[in-house]
Amino acid sequence: MxxxxxxxxxxxxxxxxxxxxxxxxxxxxxxxxxxxxxxxxxxxxxxxxxxxxxxxxxxxxxxxxxxxxxxxxxxxxxxxxxxxxxxxxxxxxxxxxxxxxxxxxxxxxxxxxxxxxxxxxxxxxxxxxxVNAKAEKLTKTKPKKTIIAPFAASHIHKNENKDVIVGIGTSTGGPRALQQVITRLPKDIPAPIVIVQHMPAGFTKSLAKRLNSMSQLTVKEAEDQEILQKGTAYIAPGGYQFRVVRTIKGLQAKVAKEEPRNGHQPSVDVLFESLAKLKEEQVYAVMMTGMGADGANSLITLKREKSNTIIFSESKETCIVYGMPQAAEKTNLVDYVVRLPEISELLVSQIKARGE
The missing domain is CATH 3.40.50.2300 (Response regulator)
Structure with missing residues (x-):
């Protein structure tokens, strides 16, 4: 101190x-x-x-x-x-x-x-x-990006009744971390990916466009009432809360101006609590670098309401700021503590395993 x-x-x-x-x-x-x-x-x-x-x-x-x-x-x-x-x-x-x-x-x-x-x-x-964050040395040569193999038809859950949805929560250091995760996912991943990145209004649209230009997936800022599509990543708009609800048309985004939750709008807790209410979907929740504890309470709700939820937490070793992953791990509900470069591969392998 x-x-x-x-x-x-x-x-x-x-x-x-x-x-x-x-x-x-x-x-x-x-x-x-x-x-x-x-x-x-x-x-x-x-x-x-x-x-x-x-x-x-x-x-x-x-x-x-x-x-x-x-x-x-x-x-x-x-x-x-x-x-x-x-x-x-x-x-x-x-x-x-x-x-x-x-x-x-x-x-x-x-x-x-x-x-x-x-x-x-x-x-x-x-x-x-x-002062406690990790400042990593920048090199002139970009690390080679491993492309994860696409999903074979047999992996897309022909025998599964439940659909899949992936939720990601991140804050400080998140844009760089998201780039490492989202850009490595195959475009045919059989799930929508919903993301809360703590950012003010205007910045999340630019982030979505930037990630979209680098990724095999479609990446966009979430819009109210749109139906979520597999193989698409949706980033919560800055200054709005983002929820997912089940409708007769499919999973739908709910984007609304509300009060901040624990100082955050968008809030990981708000998004993940909405995922806990989805009866049919298999949820994969990913907590990455960020200060504070947003998302930890909703992980408890997720596991209580949907005990088969799989939770990933970015390891301290690769976090820019270890706050949010540390709070997640303190719940003792995290299934996998993973280095950032390995999150995409483990996530995909877990989803693929369900279809075998």
């Missing part, structure tokens, strides 16, 4: 001052320095050796993405990005997550947000959590 030294990087003198004051007001956080652009930041990191960096996406001379790439390739430390709520800001934020940024904070009103104090609690909380 020592002091966390933070470097604040932003091209706006006003933003540097405001963010530094917000952080400095916490007894465990010390702003060790500030930088006005990426080039300045790299020099300050080498000189000051901060524990955490807050990094603006849009900057002159060297922007946030280029700076982040240099940090993660040569001196990986936890980085939190600050970005605008624009479509371009969302795309750049997701790119930064792929490069290894731990988390991001949206500026409420553009690059110079006079109301940045609205984000005070979030800024402090994310810095406090980031």
């Amino acid at each position: 020592g002091i966390i030294n933070v470097l604040v990087v932003d091209d706006s003198a006003f933003m540097r001052k405001m963010i530094a004051e917000i952080l400095q007001s916490h007894p465990r956080i010390n702003v060790i320095g500030t930088a006005r652009n990426g080039q300045d930041a790299l020099e300050k990191i080498a000189q000051l050796k901060p524990d955490v960096v807050t990094l603006d996406v849009e900057m002159p001379i060297m922007d946030g993405i280029s700076t982040l790439r240099e940090i993660m390739m040569h001196n990986p430390i936890p980085v939190i990005m600050l970005s605008s709520l624009t479509k371009e800001g969302a795309n750049k934020t997701l790119e930064s997550m792929e490069l290894g940024a731990i988390d991001f904070i949206t500026k409420p009103s553009g690059s110079i947000s006079l109301n940045i104090q609205e984000k005070e609690a979030e800024i402090k909380t994310k810095v406090l959590h980031a």
Whole structure:
């Protein structure tokens, strides 16, 4: 529980001052320095050796993405990005997550947000959590992606009465983790995949589009009342709760603006509790990297209502933040604790085994 030294990087003198004051007001956080652009930041990191960096996406001379790439390739430390709520800001934020940024904070009103104090609690909380997160070194060569074999006709449950649905819950570090899981699944997986990724409105649509462009599956943002299709992954829209219900037409998405559950909208607990009410379906629940405990209570409900539910939890070894998987494992209901690169393969093998 020592002091966390933070470097604040932003091209706006006003933003540097405001963010530094917000952080400095916490007894465990010390702003060790500030930088006005990426080039300045790299020099300050080498000189000051901060524990955490807050990094603006849009900057002159060297922007946030280029700076982040240099940090993660040569001196990986936890980085939190600050970005605008624009479509371009969302795309750049997701790119930064792929490069290894731990988390991001949206500026409420553009690059110079006079109301940045609205984000005070979030800024402090994310810095406090980031110091314990894993910052992985970025390599120039991308790891070879193993393509999982498609489902043979015999695997698609000809003799099974129950359909299959896969639920995934994730938060901090989730975009990068989802990329490793979703892009490896075969397009003929005989199940819809429903996902809660803690993100604000606007970012989940960009995430869905990005994953869709990389995947064999169709990946999209869930829409209210649409009928869920096998071989499609549905991401809960930011700022809405996402449920699945059984109708005469099939499984249907219910997307509604509600109160947050334990601070989250979308919430993993809300989604997984809806899966527990599905009488006919075999449920596979996957809990991946993220801070907090969202989803743990609904795993208890799932196992109580549907004892044949299979629960996977990402192992501590590969989690960016071990909070949500750790909370899941503390329920003593997790069937498999799995390293991130192996989740897709084990999930597919479990589903295939049901059809043999």
